[in-house]
Amino acid sequence: MTTSTTNPTAPGWRDLLSGNNGWRSLALAGGVALHATNVYVATTVLPSIVKEIGGLDLYSWNTTLFVVASILGSVFASQMLATLGPRVAYIAALLGFSAGTMLCAAAPNMPWMLAGRTLQGFGGGILLALSYALIRIVFAPPLWSRAMGLVSGMWGVATLCGPALGGVFAQFGHWRWAFWSLLPIVVGLGLIIRAQVPAGRGIARADHAERIDQAEASHAVPWFKVVLLCASAVAISLGAVVSSYLLATAWMLAGLVLAWWLAQRERSARHALPRLMPTGAYSLRTRLGGIYAAMSLLGLAMTSEIYIPYFLQTIHGRTPFAAGYLAALMAAGWSVGSMTSAGRHGDAAERRVRLGPVIVTVGMLALAWLLPQASLFASAAGVASVCIALFGVGIGVGIGWPHLLTRVMTAARPGEAGLASASITTVQLYSMALGSALAGLVANSAGLADGALAQAQRAAVWLFAVFALAPAGAAVMAWRGKVAAPVTGQEAS
Missing domain, CATH: 1.20.1250.20 (MFS general substrate transporter like domains)
Incomplete structure (x- = not known):
């Protein structure tokens, strides 16, 4: 390991943000920004939503279902990437997110809203995971850490923009337009992805000719492990929304027990494959x-x-x-x-x-x-x-x-x-x-x-x-x- 603090020959921000790399950076960072902005937009307008369509008793489920669906989407991202290829997988995630957003915008009651939030979460979870996974596919290794910094930094941008966007529409009594306003961003990201991201799962990167792992495409979805993960996330999320201290503790312990069970199956030679997390996780x-x-x-x-x-x-x-x-x-x-x-x-x-x-x-x-x-x-x-x-x-x-x-x-x-x-x-x-x-x-x-x-x-x-x-x-x-x-x-x- 070198002791220098900088490497004068290493690519800089200009290399990441210019030319084709600039468009790819915009697409990947935009996917995270879209999901994160939606989180804060929905949180801001939710009181206005309840006033119009009711469903106060289901208020907390907007967050619970969204988070669990996001986790589920992130689990399927690797399989989608290997099976469909980068371009199709990303566009499919955008379509899922768009469908959920339109359901939210047109929701006549809270059950419809919850269905939309679930679809949003699933598509957004895939977007988040793909934004990180595609970094190793569309950029050379020396640019990885800068790309990671750019993508993860979008959460801060969303925290600043999301409440303002949702607040403006809620203030004027048009909360539905807070959701509709996200769709032009989806279209823009889709056009960039279509032009700048490779389509096939066997497409080699031009800079260092590494192919997307073919072995991952052959793995079946570990359904039982996915159920364990989602059940654990649901139980833990319920611990955050119940009013009883003892009940909250019980839900959290149940969630952690399910997570322990999942870990034991992943570490077992008999049940390890197909994997939900990489070896040693x-x-x-x-x-x-x-x-x-x-x-x-x-x-x-x-x-x-x-x-x-x-x-x-x-x-x-x-x-x-x-x-x-x-x-x-x-x-x-x-x-x-x-x-x-x-x-x-x-x-x-x-x-x-x-x-x-x-x-x-x-x-x-x-x-x-x-x-x-x-x-x-x-x-x-x-x-x-x-x-x-x-x-x-x-x-x-x-x-x-x-x-x-x-x-x-x-x-x-x-x-x-x-x-x-x-x-x-x-x-x-x-x-x-x-x-x-x-x-x-x-x-x-x-x-x-x-x-x-x-x-x-x-x-x-x-x-x-x-x-x-x-x-x-x-x-x-x-x-x-x-x-x-x-x-x-x-x-x-």
């Missing part, structure tokens, strides 16, 4: 397992942001608009960190992978101390301190994220690179579902459901203090070398 003794674990812990820490608007409004009296965009500083930090760190190589990249979780841990502990203070926004220093803490948490995740994603592809066994890159989305979405349920469990256990100021302050302390353990665990793994780049790897170029 479930063991901390392997490099790939360590990378997945670090990704999961960092992703879990980021889910604490769902309660930040509530704390800012309840404890500090901020308006919903101000609280929402203050909370968006976390996602903005993630985007900035990913974009600025993606071009680093060698020891510079390794330092960011190790330092990132430490920054996240410090930021989470700072929030546990700052947010409960009711007088925090009385001074400019207080406002600045909470902004720095929020942005710092996102920066800490972002500076190591593109390098972790690149290492997933390089750590996989031969023939499993496509499965590994597509599984990035599965791991990320699953950790989000687990984090959301765990956040609800911790907050409600601290008395948040009572709605009083003192209980909200106590919940803020406990939530961020407990969730600081996740990045701390990732930091331990990084500093012990569990996610280190190999001596002869892409990042050592």
